[in-house]
Amino acid sequence: MLYYEDFEAGRTFPLGPYPVTREEVISFAREFDPQEFHLDEQAAKASLLGGLAASGWHSCAMLMRMICDGYLNRSAGLGSPGLSEVKWLKPVFAGETLAGTMTVLSRRVSKSRPEMGILECRWELFNGKGEKKVEQTGVNFMRVRQP
């Protein structure tokens, strides 16, 4: 089990790989983001995105799954209050595979809750060609092993 003490500033954790399937892109979009460039190949080609692309919220959800599988589900995580920035840099196309890295930017122990650490993290996802697709910066709460 990983605790706050294990997340030193500068430490990185690998994320993915996560294959972005056409079925999942369309299924997520039908449920939460039914814009034509997330649903229909032809309409997507004619759109600003240039091809069938995942909803940005789907890319957030896929990253969350990579975070859980990569380190969070073997960590004493206490949730997240939010994110300062999410950049959808390039469209995430159906058929691509995403992978990337989480980097601990900084950390401190909560003054009001000494059993809880506050990690500021950056998450980055790239496709197989090394193009950066998504960048997130935000906070994760983590239990302190020895408060």
Place this chain on the structure above:
Amino acid sequence: MMGLPLEDTETGATFDLGRYEFTRANVLSFARRFDPQPFHIDDEAAARGPFGRLAASGWHTAAAWMKCYIATSQAAEAKLKADGKPCYTTRPSPGFNNLKWLMPVCPGDTVTYRTTITGKRDLASRPDLGLVFSFNEGFNQRGELVFSFEGKALSAKRRPP
């Protein structure tokens, strides 16, 4: 946004986006697929976890905002088309800032969303497009603010007649 070109998008305008009901079934289904932390998928672990009971993934709360936003926008677009007026469909977003999960959202909660236009600007690189900025909020059935973020999205400018 809401079927309107950038020129007719008014800073300060607020739109009610409707509501989304978080059920035990949809909370578990979303979390099992995308966010299988113990406090999102397991009642016993959740009872010992940071929220004291099962809570929805924060990304579920966010995706439900998008669902409500698109439903509202597409209804406005359909009305413009039915009235024979020009209609400008939604364009992609480059991202957002300061997303806050302020309180847990739990099965049985209903979140009502709204969006407020906070600004807009032209894009130097694309004379046919602009960027619209928004502040977005979600309130639970007790009126408590549970979710907010600062959005931005591309918007088409008026086509020449």
